[in-house]
Amino acid sequence: MNNLVQVQNVSKSFGEVNAVKGVSLEIDQGKFFSLLGPSGCGKTTLLRLIAGFEIPNSGKILIDNKSMDGVEPNLRPTNMVFQNYAIFPHLNVEQNVSYGLRKKNLSKAEKDEMISQVLELVGLTGLNQRSANALSGGQKQRVALARALILKPKVLLLDEPLSALDKKLREQMQLELRHLQRAVGITFILVTHDQEEALTMSDKVAVMFDGEVEQVDSPRKLYERPASQRVASFIGDMNFINEKALETKDGLKVKSKILGDIFIPKNQVSGKLSNNKIIIGIRPEMISIITKNSDSKGLISGKITDISYFGVTTYYKIECGSNAKALSVSAQNSFGQMDYKIGETVKLKMDVNSLVGFLD
Amino acid sequence: MTRSSKYLKFFAFTYLIFLYAPALLLPIFSFNSSQIIAFPLTGFTFHWFETLLHQSTLHEALRNSLIVAVSSSVLATILGILASRSATRYDFTGKQISLTFILAPLVLPEIIVGVALLIVLMQLGLSLNLWSVVLGHTLLIMPFSILIMNSAFNNLDISLEEASMDLGENQFGTFYRIILPLVFPGIMASLLIGFTLSLDEFIIAFFLTGTDTTLPVYIWAQFRFPKKLPTTMALGTLLLVTSFILLSLSEYFRRRAVNSRSSVL
Amino acid sequence: MIFAIRTETKKGWRLLSIPFIFSLLLLAAPLTMMFLLSFWTQDYLVLDKTFTLNNYIEAATQPVYQLLFQRSLIISLTVTFFTVLLAYPMAYFISFHGGERKALWLFLITIPFWTSYLLRMFLWKVILGYNGVFNSLLLWLEMITEPVTFILYNANAVVIALTHGWAPFAILPIFVSLEKIDRSLLEASRDLGDGPFHQFFRVILPLSAPGVVGAALIIFIPTVGDYITPKLVGGTDGLMIANMIQVQFSKANNAPLAAALSASSLMIVAFISIVFVLFNKKYLRRY
Ligand SMILES: Nc1ncnc2c1ncn2[C@@H]1O[C@H](COP(=O)(O)OP(=O)(O)OP(=O)(O)O)[C@@H](O)[C@H]1O
Ligand SMILES: [Mg+2]
Numbered sequence: 001m002n003n004l005v006q007v008q009n010v011s012k013s014f015g016e017v018n019a020v021k022g023v024s025l026e027i028d029q030g031k032f033f034s035l036l037g038p039s040g041c042g043k044t045t046l047l048r049l050i051a052g053f054e055i056p057n058s059g060k061i062l063i064d065n066k067s068m069d070g071v072e073p074n075l076r077p078t079n080m081v082f083q084n085y086a087i088f089p090h091l092n093v094e095q096n097v098s099y100g101l102r103k104k105n106l107s108k109a110e111k112d113e114m115i116s117q118v119l120e121l122v123g124l125t126g127l128n129q130r131s132a133n134a135l136s137g138g139q140k141q142r143v144a145l146a147r148a149l150i151l152k153p154k155v156l157l158l159d160e161p162l163s164a165l166d167k168k169l170r171e172q173m174q175l176e177l178r179h180l181q182r183a184v185g186i187t188f189i190l191v192t193h194d195q196e197e198a199l200t201m202s203d204k205v206a207v208m209f210d211g212e213v214e215q216v217d218s219p220r221k222l223y224e225r226p227a228s229q230r231v232a233s234f235i236g237d238m239n240f241i242n243e244k245a246l247e248t249k250d251g252l253k254v255k256s257k258i259l260g261d262i263f264i265p266k267n268q269v270s271g272k273l274s275n276n277k278i279i280i281g282i283r284p285e286m287i288s289i290i291t292k293n294s295d296s297k298g299l300i301s302g303k304i305t306d307i308s309y310f311g312v313t314t315y316y317k318i319e320c321g322s323n324a325k326a327l328s329v330s331a332q333n334s335f336g337q338m339d340y341k342i343g344e345t346v347k348l349k350m351d352v353n354s355l356v357g358f359l360d
Numbered sequence: 361m362t363r364s365s366k367y368l369k370f371f372a373f374t375y376l377i378f379l380y381a382p383a384l385l386l387p388i389f390s391f392n393s394s395q396i397i398a399f400p401l402t403g404f405t406f407h408w409f410e411t412l413l414h415q416s417t418l419h420e421a422l423r424n425s426l427i428v429a430v431s432s433s434v435l436a437t438i439l440g441i442l443a444s445r446s447a448t449r450y451d452f453t454g455k456q457i458s459l460t461f462i463l464a465p466l467v468l469p470e471i472i473v474g475v476a477l478l479i480v481l482m483q484l485g486l487s488l489n490l491w492s493v494v495l496g497h498t499l500l501i502m503p504f505s506i507l508i509m510n511s512a513f514n515n516l517d518i519s520l521e522e523a524s525m526d527l528g529e530n531q532f533g534t535f536y537r538i539i540l541p542l543v544f545p546g547i548m549a550s551l552l553i554g555f556t557l558s559l560d561e562f563i564i565a566f567f568l569t570g571t572d573t574t575l576p577v578y579i580w581a582q583f584r585f586p587k588k589l590p591t592t593m594a595l596g597t598l599l600l601v602t603s604f605i606l607l608s609l610s611e612y613f614r615r616r617a618v619n620s621r622s623s624v625l
Numbered sequence: 626m627i628f629a630i631r632t633e634t635k636k637g638w639r640l641l642s643i644p645f646i647f648s649l650l651l652l653a654a655p656l657t658m659m660f661l662l663s664f665w666t667q668d669y670l671v672l673d674k675t676f677t678l679n680n681y682i683e684a685a686t687q688p689v690y691q692l693l694f695q696r697s698l699i700i701s702l703t704v705t706f707f708t709v710l711l712a713y714p715m716a717y718f719i720s721f722h723g724g725e726r727k728a729l730w731l732f733l734i735t736i737p738f739w740t741s742y743l744l745r746m747f748l749w750k751v752i753l754g755y756n757g758v759f760n761s762l763l764l765w766l767e768m769i770t771e772p773v774t775f776i777l778y779n780a781n782a783v784v785i786a787l788t789h790g791w792a793p794f795a796i797l798p799i800f801v802s803l804e805k806i807d808r809s810l811l812e813a814s815r816d817l818g819d820g821p822f823h824q825f826f827r828v829i830l831p832l833s834a835p836g837v838v839g840a841a842l843i844i845f846i847p848t849v850g851d852y853i854t855p856k857l858v859g860g861t862d863g864l865m866i867a868n869m870i871q872v873q874f875s876k877a878n879n880a881p882l883a884a885a886l887s888a889s890s891l892m893i894v895a896f897i898s899i900v901f902v903l904f905n906k907k908y909l910r911r912y
Contacts, residue, residue, distance in 0.1 A: 051812075051816060053812055053815075053816075072815070072820070073812070073815040073816055074815045074816070074817070074818045074819055074820055075818075078816075079816055079817065080812070080813070080816045082809045082812070082813055083809075084807070084809055086807065086809040086810050086812065086813035088810060088813070088814075088828065089810075089832070090831045090832060099814070099817050099827075100817030100818045102818065102819075102823070103818055147813075147817065148816075148817075151817065151818070364821065365718075365722050368714060368717065368718045368722060369718065369722065371714050371715070371718070372714070372715055372718045372719075372730075375711060375714075375715050376733065376734070378789065379734060379737050379738075379789065379792055380736075380737050381748075381752060381758075381789075382737065382740065382744075382745045382748035382749060382751075382752065382789065383736070383737035383738075383739075383740045383745065383748075384737075385748050385751060385752070385758065386740055386744060386748060389751070397751050398751070398754075398756045398757070399756075399758060399761045400761075439643060439644040439647055440644070442640045442641065442643050442644050443640070443641055443644040443645075445640050446636075446637045446638070446639075446640035446641040447641070449636075449637075450633050450634075450636050450637030450640075451633055451637070452633050452634035452637040452638065453634060454638075455637060455641070458641060458645050459641075461645075461648060461652075461653070462644055462645060462648045464648075464652065465652065466843075467842065467843060467846045467847060468846070468847070468891075469846060469847050469849055469850020469851070469867070469890065469891075469894070470847065470850065470852075471850040471851075471852050471867040471870060471871070471887070472656075472659075472850055472887045472890065472891055473652070473655075475659060475870060475874065475883060475884065475887045476652075476655035476656050476658065476659040476887070477651065477655050478874070479655060479658050479659050479662055479880060479884060480654060480655040480658045482880070483658060483662075495651055496651070498647070498651075499647070499648070499651045499652060502644060502647070502648075506644075556739075560741050560742060560743075562742065562743055562853060563852055563853070576741060576743050579741065579743055579744065580743060583747060583857070592744070593744075596740065596741055596744040599740070599741050599744075600739060600740045600741075603739035603740070604736070604739055607735075607739055611732075
């Protein structure tokens, strides 16, 4: 695979604040790549470093194997979709979209052709003369996209492009963006703090905390094999259980009061075992509640302490053993699903293959 | 980028020298012992400031100016509060055009306002006195008051008023207990700016004062006597210091107006 | 709904009526009176109220008035041009390179204008005079051998003094319009391939046009009628229409002619301003 964008040990600080601390990333050509992380973790800064609006204090950025040191933003093969879209208010849709074509020696006819193509691509056909301030949020978003795509950049940078839209439109635009990316084949780097958005849209996601990249993986790997507790709880919910473990050749043996005797294979464990301590993680949907009258051998029993109803799913808090933290369990509200009540004692079964272990 | 910003910085400082040139000369010549306003300087003296103490016509003019400045800034601020409260709170036909009209003195050449007012007073056979100046100044200052009060009222969150009404306070009580305290800094800024503008205004005062001269009219008269120039410079220095203090105060209040908004939000 | 609209109008007008009536009485009425008077004639102290255009004809045909109108316009247009030209880079510098010190810079710029306008204009006489500061400086620097005289008691002096006097009225509106420009627009323009030069002419300048137009009007309109500056530093070659209006009013005792001159200035100024605004209309849309 060809690494289109290479970020090599890049750091950036603003005065006292270290916004990006020694980040390294390799982003493949033609992929939809996301930077995900909580507010203030340095996603925007990293994106702006790639775009050239910020200059790294140290480290190097290469695009298409060319160093971007000292290359002005206007000369980089990147284009940006700004968080607030930055549509020029004094220009109409067509003028905005063709803004970057000035230097490209094109005839009027060629330009018009490109404009109508790109407007069609983003679904704005016929709005050429609409003035910028007459556009809705979604339309502005499309103009911003068209304006960048018409220049056929090697990398399209998007800073939380959907955060200003309402939920319905956001979900629709997520799909559209994904399709668009496949259609044009341009590498997209998307910044978002919405984990669902990152998972549904991306080929690969880099999760950032405090200026550092903690894990880069496919959405599925990220969800199923999070590299740290932070990642695990940032992306979805996870139960954490403190236990003691023994190392064997190809995994860890855990004698758990709650889970019983279990074995976790090496590839499901991150970190190094030091003082026998392990934190076992399991997603709420990987625990299921077994009806009372079925065979209860080898099952864990617990008492329901809380129930929250979410439409598609129901969340239960279940206490297993007197002094252990209550487990979160989620169950699909499907046909024939049992109704449980607070205070009821139930049996639980977990998918041992989905367990992950975190060592210090 | 860095080179062009260097040029810009150089330009900015040069321009600043140009802007400061006259204002810097004022204190210099007011402490210079020579009676002639020219370089080279001859020596340091407080004499010109001392002579200010013994000029009864000056004291008279100062008293007049204070009367005019206080009255017109208070009047203009009251009118400004009414206008901007109406402009910021209600939407109605004819608002824009009448406001534009009220704000017109902001750009009209003063001489025309002066001439027009003088004509009316003469035609009505009214005598010119300080009160005609007060009215003229109020007309000129009101637009400034409106602009200042507009931003004060704009910063006022309407839900605060609604909350007060909801809690059982009537309109008057709401105005007195909620609106007034919150726009108070704006009112102070408007009063101070109005006072300063009036204190410095010449044309209207020149046209509309009868025998009671104001400070700028007095200064204008002094220009005819070269011997009195250093004293006039000393007076100017004092005025500069006064305006400096007044406008710093108004800036302080304006900032407070802005801060009080952020603490409300 | 209609009821709601009515009460809004009523409440709005209840507050606005007082300042509005004040302005009617002190601005509209006097201006109307001035227009009326301009169609009458005065012989010494007797006012003849028969309608006549003679005052306007005199204002339009007498060479002295033509000259004064012309000179006032040229001076004030020149002042407007130079003030805006000098103010723009200053405002630009503060807005884009002022960093944390923007407020300080604005403060620094306004301080000198807290000196009385009269005194400031008078001090230009001290600066530009034969033995003035400027000449002493140039002599001392040996850039000239004899004091220059083309800078006092003529139109140049008026232009210099007014360009100084009105500087903050240009810097502040331009600064405000530059501050209002969303900085991401600048980045967007860079991102789409513009260098600093094109970024300025394609984005910054058009977006700050309202500030520039506003500044130009704020300076042009009042300076046409400036009385103090020409009187103090203009000599006879630098006198402007306001000086003549005052003379006609007081010394010549010809109030109707003064009114006609005022009315004519007002109309000329209004006409030029309207043309100017229409000319820039494209940029003055509310963004
Ligand atoms: N121009 C700047 N000057 C000073 N500090 C900055 C600047 N830009 C960013 N920072 C700081 O750097 C850190 C990272 O900021 P950044 O904008 O990259 O976060 P982010 O991950 O995009 O957050 P969000 O999701 O809220 O947009 C923050 O602490 C921020 O305050
Ligand atoms: Mg961000």
